[in-house]
Amino acid sequence: MSLASEAPPAPARFVALDAARGAALVAMVVFHCAFDLDSLGLAELGVDTTPSWRWFARLIAGSFLALAGVSMVVAHRRRIRWDAYFRRLAILAGAAALVTLATWYGMPRKFIFFGILHMIVVASLIGLVFLRAPWPVTLAAALLALLVPSLLASSLLEPSLLAQGDVAWPWLDAPWLRWLGLGTTLPATLDYEPVFPWLFPFLLGMAAARLALPRFAASAAASWQPLAFLPRALAFAGRHSLAIYLIHQPVMFGTLSVVAQLTVNASAVPDEDRPFIEACRTTCLARGGDGRGCVAYCGCTASELKKAGLWMSVLADRLTPEERQRLGVAMQVCARTGSGGNQP
Structure with a gap:
């Protein structure tokens, strides 16, 4: 053998x-x-x-x-x-x-x-x-x-x-x-x-x-x-x-997203703004934005909407064509300032 x-x-x-x-x-x-x-x-x-x-x-x-x-x-x-x-x-x-x-x-x-x-x-x-x-x-x-x-x-x-x-x-x-x-x-x-x-x-x-x-x-x-x-x-x-x-x-x-929703800038966002901020942030992330950039961008957008008198119309989803143009301008302000990082 x-x-x-x-x-x-x-x-x-x-x-x-x-x-x-x-x-x-x-x-x-x-x-x-x-x-x-x-x-x-x-x-x-x-x-x-x-x-x-x-x-x-x-x-x-x-x-x-x-x-x-x-x-x-x-x-x-x-x-x-x-x-x-x-x-x-x-x-x-x-x-x-x-x-x-x-x-x-x-x-x-x-x-x-x-x-x-x-x-x-x-x-x-x-x-x-x-x-x-x-x-x-x-x-x-x-x-x-x-x-x-x-x-x-x-x-x-x-x-x-x-x-x-x-x-x-x-x-x-x-x-x-x-x-x-x-x-x-x-x-x-x-x-x-x-x-x-x-x-x-x-x-x-x-x-x-x-x-x-x-x-x-x-x-x-x-x-x-x-x-x-x-x-x-x-x-x-x-x-x-x-x-x-x-x-x-x-x-x-998914787990970290829940943690982020509960912790990231939660204390800095007023209660009445939080639903809009979270919906905006979710959309921003889905379109390739980064987490901190999306939070900053959405917070900036909420602030600009209030300045432009569009806040209640946006929440009620009742925007006129003229208001939609003003909404676009408000969003561009935050985009130009770089608040959104990779904002949508």
Whole structure:
């Protein structure tokens, strides 16, 4: 009997990979919590403006995509299991569509049309091409995916146009091509991981798995089973990452929204103004405004309406055409002063 035949077979699922995915999930929840606290005005964290927060978000997205690439190689390391592949692809596509519909309904100005789930779906399709490719080929493709945006923006391709200050490839800014990530304008959306450059971490994960999987599968780490609570919890979260991803943000944002309604500037708002302020603030947030900015904007609007003698007409919803024009002027006053941040 050979030594190879005596070696235990590698497990079908690596718990270490689940735990790594769980750790990335924890980081994502931390970021989303900070984002919610910031956007609802419960804390001033500068999530949208601070470079460190932006890099934190990019590292989280990159880790999820890299782990998705590793998982694809692991799942089909012996043979391509087409039934499992298409089942997973359908679940991910359905989840991505759900995210798009939910955000389009709740925040139409910043709805997610191509976020992390959409990218994993597209990367899973592209990954089929590299599933049996040598790892150097996959690594080269990953580097190319990373460099494509820079190459298109450089004078290597269209020096005459760029010398004149024109855009070399203006058709790439078309809305229906924004999922590629090769345009010159950044779309307003809550989550955006286009194909370029975000195919890079996925293919990098595939290349790393193709290189390291044979040795890893034969090591003790492949059969690792955590005993402590924390790694077991991370592995559990990693096994149910999609469900946690879909559920955690609505629950967390909804809970913090209630807290914000009860606490943010509540003492500074007169009782008779509070229904208007809350309705205005809800609309402002749904249209992509930030929490503190929306509270300031709505408070400013209420004050201007009272100055213009429109307060009672607005509350009674009985505005004449002339009063509606005056209402627009009052709202523009607050917009010009910057009271609303990202006001509607």
